[in-house]
Amino acid sequence: MLHSSSRETSNGDLPRARILLVDDTPANLLSLEAILEPLGQELVLARSGEEALRELLRGEFACILMDVQMPGLDGLETANLIRARERTRHLPILFITALSREAAFVTRGYEHGAVDYLLKPVDPDILRTKVQVFVDLSRRGEMVKRQAVELAERRQAEEASQRASELEQQLMGIVGHDIRTPLSVVLATAKSQLAHAELAPEQQKAFERVARGGERIQQIVDLLTDFTRSRLGGGIPVVPRAGDLNELCREVADELHVARPGRVIQCDFSRDSLHGVWDLERMAQVLANLLDNALKYSPESSAVRLSTWEKPDAVFVEVHNAGAPIPQELLPHLFDAFRRGEATREQAKASLGLGLYIARAVVEAHRGRLSVRSSESEGTTFRICLPRCADARSRGSRPEEASAAPSPMPA
Known part of the structure; x- marks a missing residue:
């Protein structure tokens, strides 16, 4: 199993498209690799139908260029297996062969899932042009997928932000009213007792502790209210x-x-x-x-x-x-x-x-x-x-x- 250089990014932040080359003859693989190298994509080489199927389990490809006559699984049998898998059913396959030009054989290739059928010797410019079409389609599809994912994530983030904003508003109402009201009663009672009543030392200390605790709670309420106001986007209001x-x-x-x-x-x-x-x-x-x-x-x-x-x-x-x-x-x-x-x-x-x-x-x-x-x-x-x-x-x-x-x- 042969591989070209490691996958990198090009044309923005999308990864290079992957192209699977399948041929049992090393010289043919090297020739295909030399022809397609100018496209700047990642070329993955396989010497048999079995190797090609294993590569398809490891990642996504823009298209496959495959020889028809190979020992073991030939190109047509390999194409059948590729079409049988849901994930690779629509993967473009281009057959490359030196076999007869008879219409029946060519038709058989299309019946096995080929999108094109090229006879050797292949014109390099024609081959690059055909492969470039599938590369562009693959990259557009990848871009659409990413945009769909980004849109879904953005919607989720907006919904989460909206829920958080509603919760903060509810908490602000609870802190600002439901806590302040009984707290003000507690503080007023404690301060009134400390100011006007003749208290025993134990009672004096108890009311002092109540007053200190109430004032501390009041400080916390004020801080949380200010924090919530600032978080809701309006900032903290000032009255100069x-x-x-x-x-x-x-x-x-x-x-x-x-x-x-x-x-x-x-x-x-x-x-x-x-x-x-x-x-x-x-x-x-x-x-x-x-x-x-x-x-x-x-x-x-x-x-x-x-x-x-x-x-x-x-x-x-x-x-x-x-x-x-x-x-x-x-x-x-x-x-x-x-x-x-x-x-x-x-x-x-x-x-x-x-x-x-x-x-x-x-x-x-x-x-x-x-x-x-x-x-x-x-x-x-x-x-x-x-x-x-x-x-x-x-x-x-x-x-x-x-x-x-x-x-x-x-x-």
Whole structure:
């Protein structure tokens, strides 16, 4: 059993067509191979009808060129067996023979499934032209099959996407209403008891635990709602209003200082105020997430630095910590949903891995950019670049980050 060179692709991404050459005389096979080589297809050589049948079990072919007179299974018998198999029933067979030109013999060949009957000596140009026709038909058929498969896969993907979208909308309704409503009752009751009732120490602790747990559930509900909104394609909505970004930074830093009284957040602002038009509540959410992460992943004895500065059409915010660097393999996926950095068991339990995903979505809703750099020598720095006004989206522009380092001064 002889084979030509291995199968490669040509004319786009379709594989080369395979042509089966069957003759018991090696010289005839070599002659056919030389004639058909210019077509650039894969030529598979077989020296008997039995070998040809085995090759047909191994793969698909565009056509078969077969000698009639061969020992064992001759060409006509081999053609009968090929036609008897469902998979090869319609495979084009061209007989090549030096036998008589009598009409009865030629007719017999067609009766056994031949699509053409060539007598030796074969004209090379005619043979190549005939084979090229079957190669083109085979490749068109293969292309149609691929297009049908791609169309079916695309339809399946669209249907799956539609089902996923419907499920996300249902989940958003459940999270947004069916959980929020009873949760608000639980939180209101706990806070009311803590504010107005004279409670025994055991009851005080119990209501405090209920309040903390309820607030944690509320945070999770908010994150899942934001995540679902962003996944549904509309992005996270922002409602811009005029405000002072530096003042917002001070407020968020003060709140975190109350929650973590032993930690230091150093505010370095290039000027006392930084006015613009942004959704301040959403930006507070972003700043709280970045600062909380910085405090969580840095040594207790180190300070976290919060810096701001400005350019003519943009403002910048950086949150820096001196903790261990983020692993390089994690950096490309850091803002993906449900991804977390290396954390302790307690930190992992307290995080869904959605904080940075939501933070980036909020910044991008302002037509801004959130990026990160991290190394052993410099620590980890998250940088926010925002347009001066959140309505910059209408101009389709995004401020580019300046390469020059800021020159902050203590506020």
